[in-house]
Amino acid sequence: MEGSTADHRWSAVDFRIMIVVGFSVRATIESLKRIGVEDLIAIDFFGDWDLYKLTHRVRIVRSLKELKEILLFHSEERIIYSSILENHLDILKPVQERVLGNGVSAVKLVRPGKAWWSLATSLGVRIPRFSLDGLTDGSEWLIKPFKSGGGRNIYLWRKGMKVKRGYYLQEFVRGKSISFLFLANGKDFLPLGYTRQLIGFRELGGDNFKWCGNIYPYRIEGSLRDRIEDWVGRIVEKSGLVGLNGMDIILGEDGPYIIEINPRYTASMELLERAHDIKLMEMHLLACRGELPVINISVPERYYGKGIVYAERSLTAFKCEEMWERGFRDITRREEIVPKGRPVCSIYSQGKDEDEVIRGLLEEKAWLYERGVEG
Numbered sequence: 001m002e003g004s005t006a007d008h009r010w011s012a013v014d015f016r017i018m019i020v021v022g023f024s025v026r027a028t029i030e031s032l033k034r035i036g037v038e039d040l041i042a043i044d045f046f047g048d049w050d051l052y053k054l055t056h057r058v059r060i061v062r063s064l065k066e067l068k069e070i071l072l073f074h075s076e077e078r079i080i081y082s083s084i085l086e087n088h089l090d091i092l093k094p095v096q097e098r099v100l101g102n103g104v105s106a107v108k109l110v111r112p113g114k115a116w117w118s119l120a121t122s123l124g125v126r127i128p129r130f131s132l133d134g135l136t137d138g139s140e141w142l143i144k145p146f147k148s149g150g151g152r153n154i155y156l157w158r159k160g161m162k163v164k165r166g167y168y169l170q171e172f173v174r175g176k177s178i179s180f181l182f183l184a185n186g187k188d189f190l191p192l193g194y195t196r197q198l199i200g201f202r203e204l205g206g207d208n209f210k211w212c213g214n215i216y217p218y219r220i221e222g223s224l225r226d227r228i229e230d231w232v233g234r235i236v237e238k239s240g241l242v243g244l245n246g247m248d249i250i251l252g253e254d255g256p257y258i259i260e261i262n263p264r265y266t267a268s269m270e271l272l273e274r275a276h277d278i279k280l281m282e283m284h285l286l287a288c289r290g291e292l293p294v295i296n297i298s299v300p301e302r303y304y305g306k307g308i309v310y311a312e313r314s315l316t317a318f319k320c321e322e323m324w325e326r327g328f329r330d331i332t333r334r335e336e337i338v339p340k341g342r343p344v345c346s347i348y349s350q351g352k353d354e355d356e357v358i359r360g361l362l363e364e365k366a367w368l369y370e371r372g373v374e375g
Contacts, residue, residue, distance in 0.1 A: 019043060019074055021067070022082030023149065026330050027270045029054045031281040032080070034273070041077065043070055048345075049320045049331040064088060071095050080284075082265045086111055087147035100288050101243045102263040109239040110261040112146050112168065120258065123234040127258050128171040128250075134163045140172035142209070148260065151199060154209040170259075175252035178218050179268055180228060184241040185287045189232055192280075192297055194218040194225075195268050196354065197248070198307065203362055205310030205341070213307035213346075214268035215357050216275060217299045220251075228256055235261070243284045244269060271304045272297070274348075302350055305357035309344045309365050317374035318344075326367065344368070 020028050021043040029042055033054060040055045047060035061067045068091045071079070079099045085092045086107050096103040109115050120127045131141070136159070143157040145167050157169055177197040183190040194217060198204070201212035220228075228249065235241070246266035248259040269280055276297060283293050316337040323331050323345065330346040338344050345368070349360025 017041065017077045019071070019077045019079045020082065021071065021079060021085065022264075023084045024048070024267075024330060025082050026051045026054065027267060028080060028082040028265050028281075030329075031265070031270065031273060031279075035279050035282045037281075041074065043067065046330070047333070049318070049333045050324055050329055053324070064091065067091060068094075080265070080281075082267075083149055083262075086263055087149065100285060101265075102241055102245075106240045106242070107263050110235065110241065110263055112144070112148065112260065116261075119235070119238060123231070123238065125231045125235065125258055126256065128173050130171070131169040132163065134161070134169065136169060140174075141169045142172045143167055144170050151209040151211040173250045173252045173257050173259075175250045175257075178220070178249050178251060179214065179266070180232065180247045180249060181266065181269055181272065182232060182245055182247070183283055183287050183292060184236045184243065184245055185290050185292050186240045186242050187237060188292060189236045189241075190283075190287075190292045190295070191229060191232075192244075192269075193272055193299070194220050195271065197268075201307075203358075204307050204365060205312045206308075207341075210310070211267075211308065212310070213305065213361070214271060215303055215305045215354050216268065216271040217303065219299065224251065224256055228258075231258065242290075243288045244280060268306065271306055274350075275300045275302070275304050302352060303354055303357045304350045305348065305354075305361050307347045307349075307361040307365070309347060309368060311338045311340050311342055311344050312369075314339050315344060315373050315375070319372050319374070323368070323372050326364075326372075328364070328368070328372070 017039045018037055019041045024046050025042050025044045026048055029040055041057045042051055042055050043059045045061055047058050051058055059070055079095055089104050093104050109119055141157040142154055144154045177199045179195045179197055181192040183192060195214040196218045197214055198212040200206050200208050200210055204212045206212035241263055244265045246262040250257045250259055273280055286293055318332050318334050320331050320334050327348055328345045332338055332344055347361055347364035349357050351357045351360055
């Protein structure tokens with residue numbers, strides 16, 4: 001039966017207190033609360049208004065140094081991370097024994113860098129070409145940070161531009177941006193679904209290669225799906241990935257390329273929970289113990305969208321309660337000032353096709369500007 005994790009149950013009493021850490025953790029917290037975990041410490045960089053509705057134990061951090069100190073101070077609690085730790089192995093390493101998810105060895109193999117490039121090549125996994133020194137041919141290239149996230153600080157590279165420390169060049173493959181979501185137990189994996197990515201979506205205030213949301217499902221052609229999932233099987237077997245993971249893919253004219261692997265809960269996963277009423281965090285914890293649940297996740301008939309609204313002008317005085325009741329999430333606190341270009345909130349819609357979902361997202365954005373803010 002779709003959405004069932006029959007014969008497997010995870011109890012919230014397994015852990016007294018759990019830390020959820022990431023750049024923004026509201027979606028992960030909501031997913032954990034759906035399986036009965038109530039005593040949660042939320043550590044992120046925003047401290048959004050609705051995060052305080054989910055847990056009273058919120059720590060807003062302003063620096064990586066502060067983040068590391070907080071995690072070490074809370075020395076007993078188990079940890080789930082949604083973003084950021086995969087980019088900072090010096091923070092992950094001292095706490096990895098308490099992490100319910102991927103540790104340093106797996107993360108190092110699948111994040112951008114020489115280890116991943118070598119692994120992909122050895123497994124026959126197709127990735128864009130890369131350069132560390134600016135020596136390129138006449139193709140288009142991107143300059144990207146190794147510690148990437150959300151499409152921030154990614155730009156088209158022009159010949160003669162210096163490749164700064166912490167950055168590399170990746171061949172720019174034109175095509176459709178999608179993501180593949182999967183569950184792994186260190187040896188094998190369970191496909192969860194494909195989404196279309198909204199990249200640099202100007203209608204939501206995005207630009208360049210900034211991530212602006214996802215639409216689920218993306219109906220991928222069978223031979224492409226088989227090729228991608230064959231690659232994923234090889235990667236999981238060699239890297240030992242566990243739990244929930246996401247993969248960014250470009251469908252180019254000559255087929256798929258793996259762009260990046262996110263070895264943790266990703267922001268698009270809540271669309272699966274909305275579409276199927278499944279408990280992804282229950283599945284995550286089972287997979288971290290080596291179990292893949294028996295579950296059939298069929299492609300839904302309707303489409304579900306999540307959009308990130310980026311401020312098109314400086315905004316403040318948010319009507320948080322009204323936004324919450326309308327279904328907005330990741331809601332900026334009323335007193336905060338969001339400068340132009342920064343994320344304001346997450347919005348959602350659904351429809352019979354992608355176009356209807358897009359129209360719904362734009363209607364929600366219009367409501368925000370017309371009725372959701374005062375200043």
